[in-house]
Amino acid sequence: MNDDTWKVPEIAVAVDLAVLTVLADSLQIMLVERGIEPYLGTQALPGGFLSSVDESLDAAAERELTEETGLDPVGLHLEQLHTYGAPDRDPRQRVVTVCYLAFVPGLPPPVAGGDARSAAWVPTKTALHPGTELAFDHKKIIGDAVERTRSKIEYTTLAAAFCGPEFTVTDLRRVYEIVWDEKLDPRNFHRKVTGVENFLVATGTQTTRQGGRPAALYRRGPARLLHPPMLRPAAPKPDASQTS
């Protein structure tokens, strides 16, 4: 061995969270302000080190979600996104972070609560803007999270995870339009989603609206996969080779 400055031979394992919501006509991500060095005062993804010895990665992700954002993990979608382990991603020591992706409805929680210090929703466009400074490699992680989200709602029913317990077909369509940043035909969208078995369950009630026909309210059904998938509008000229 050597006498170098870093005396900790172990690699630290962290769990970070990319918590997304659809709010105010944009896809937003939960960021917290760092209270310690490095990157003190910079915005970062909520997360922390895997502490307890008997805690699974999934459990650690749920715990961090509650501790740092005050959200209740029961019932909301939480999946592994990717694991990041570049040697220089943390200046203190080698850190490998397992990042999780979560979808939460926009309306219920006004953020904050619990242990969270200055947790805030930030539009992903702002977070990904070249001028925005984020801690560690979190900007890249957010980019991956947004891309995963965009493709995930194509073939799963997870877009409904961004809606409240009861929602209209138009609410759901707005989620797609905001996440994809594409306009969708309201008529065809309606026919499509109402035609998928077990996707939407009619409550029988309707919205009371101002100026316009009331819309039927739905709850999420048990279906988890979209069959057939909801395809993004094709780019005008998809010529030549595509790279993933």
Added chain:
Amino acid sequence: MNDDTWKVPEIAVAVDLAVLTVLADSLQIMLVERGIEPYLGTQALPGGFLSSVDESLDAAAERELTEETGLDPVGLHLEQLHTYGAPDRDPRQRVVTVCYLAFVPGLPPPVAGGDARSAAWVPTKTALHPGTELAFDHKKIIGDAVERTRSKIEYTTLAAAFCGPEFTVTDLRRVYEIVWDEKLDPRNFHRKVTGVENFLVATGTQTTRQGGRPAALYRRGPARLLHPPMLRPAAPKPDASQTS
């Protein structure tokens, strides 16, 4: 991220490999026999601990691939599959393993070589059989790898990664049929894959065959995504009206 106290639990980070190939009419996975406890003598995925401080996860995966299987990582597909970190998955200590998925052509390497001790191709059906004993949680990992592979070849051109440098349309079709365990119509398959831009590049040469018209040989083109996707034959609908 938090922690004013800089305590790091003793967690080891490993990189495991799920290396798949199509060989002898079946989807096979590379397994090695463990030379140390625990699970001494049991078959396991190739892999090892992340040792060097300056090594990225991707680089570690490539290194393990070369060391344990003798395969050359240049040009072959290698992607992160999932990270496994159940507290009790290794009886010695807490181990979090980042698993990678690799596709290699079946023909070239007769396995073994380098540091590999008894590396062998094992049909995934055998590895996943209830009677088969594998080290750690590797059976679950293999199940995840197979499922990822099945869906991946639907919308990417990666099925060609299982073929040699030059291959026929029928070779490619056999890959799909073996991975999906489904029969595909040769005529429609041919039209479809040859119609996708930049998927297959004709070499101009043909196979010399025994009994049958020679087939044109192709190389992989630059396309990485299949547009439109190759869909698995739908499972028979649970239609109550008719039974056999």
Added chain:
DNA sequence: GCAAAAGTGTTACTCGTACACCCATGG
């Protein structure tokens, strides 16, 4: 010629898209 495998043509059907049109409410 015959068997075997490669490759093409044709038709029917499904599904997505575009858009005309009707329905139900508030003002």
Added chain:
DNA sequence: CCATGGGTGTACGAGTAACACTTTTGC
């Protein structure tokens, strides 16, 4: 009545599935 948004009908075209048919080799 009119504006606004919810929801249905329908025609067209792209893409798939099924299968008859032609092509090119070895024996």
